[in-house]
Amino acid sequence: ILNVEQSPQSLHVQEGDSTNFTCSFPSSNFYALHWYRWETAKSPEALFVMTLNGDEKKKGRISATLNTKEGYSYLYIKGSQPEDSATYLCAYTTPMNYGGSQGNLIFGKGTKLSVKP
Amino acid sequence: GAGVSQSPRYKVAKRGQDVALRCDPISGHVSLFWYQQALGQGPEFLTYFQNEAQLDKSGLPSDRFFAERPEGSVSTLKIQRTQQEDSAVYLCASSLRRSGQSVAKNIQYFGAGTRLSVL
Numbered sequence: 639i640l641n642v643e644q645s646p647q648s649l650h651v652q653e654g655d656s657t658n659f660t661c662s663f664p665s666s667n668f669y670a671l672h673w674y675r676w677e678t679a680k681s682p683e684a685l686f687v688m689t690l691n692g693d694e695k696k697k698g699r700i701s702a703t704l705n706t707k708e709g710y711s712y713l714y715i716k717g718s719q720p721e722d723s724a725t726y727l728c729a730y731t732t733p734m735n736y737g738g739s740q741g742n743l744i745f746g747k748g749t750k751l752s753v754k755p
Numbered sequence: 756g757a758g759v760s761q762s763p764r765y766k767v768a769k770r771g772q773d774v775a776l777r778c779d780p781i782s783g784h785v786s787l788f789w790y791q792q793a794l795g796q797g798p799e800f801l802t803y804f805q806n807e808a809q810l811d812k813s814g815l816p817s818d819r820f821f822a823e824r825p826e827g828s829v830s831t832l833k834i835q836r837t838q839q840e841d842s843a844v845y846l847c848a849s850s851l852r853r854s855g856q857s858v859a860k861n862i863q864y865f866g867a868g869t870r871l872s873v874l
Contacts, residue, residue, distance in 0.1 A: 682865040740811045742788055745797030
């Protein structure tokens with residue numbers, strides 16, 4: 639069973655707070671880790687794709703780290719704004735053709751973030 | 756530029772009715788994926804196309820689900836004799852690269868989804 643676990647399930651913060659979420663995934667047969675932001679009624683938007691142990695990516699106030707040996711990734715938001723309110727999904731992929739994989743994403747259930755002004 | 760477009764955005768069907776969900780990928784994107792997101796769950800893989808070829812349909816939950824992409828661009832997901840458990844958001848995603856070792860790290864661009872409610 640290829641499970642992705644995300645925590646917390648939901649999070650309520652005040653504007654200006656910094657926050658972080660966790661994504662854990664099977665460390666064996668790992669190829670890439672993807673983070674998406676999904677606002678209500680919109681398309682999921684890709685934030686980061688990471689493949690190497692120790693990878694760190696940054697986009698504005700959002701950053702992510704990756705530990706492939708222990709199977710986890712953290713997503714950080716610095717100085718949360720109301721427009722950051724969304725569900726943050728992580729997903730991983732296995733190597734091509736492992737178990738028949740064609741690069742499909744294996745998702746967690748997401749972390750729903752609400753930022754109050 | 757134009758992103759992935761899905762239609763309809765919402766669909767209400769009576770149990771037993773057939774439905775067809777459409778996906779217009781980004782022009783030139785070879786790879787196309789369908790995912791199903793049930794309430795309270797993450798999206799789950801249904802099927803994958805490389806151009807017009809359906810290379811993986813292992814995620815389709817039953818033989819009532821059928822997908823096609825006859826000309827390698829627009830794709831349709833058809834559900835026959837819908838059941839209440841089919842109620843979900845159906846997401847389509849496309850990406851640039853052909854099947855190969857690196858496609859697993861290619862960004863997938865998603866549509867906004869079709870929310871199907873079966874009564």
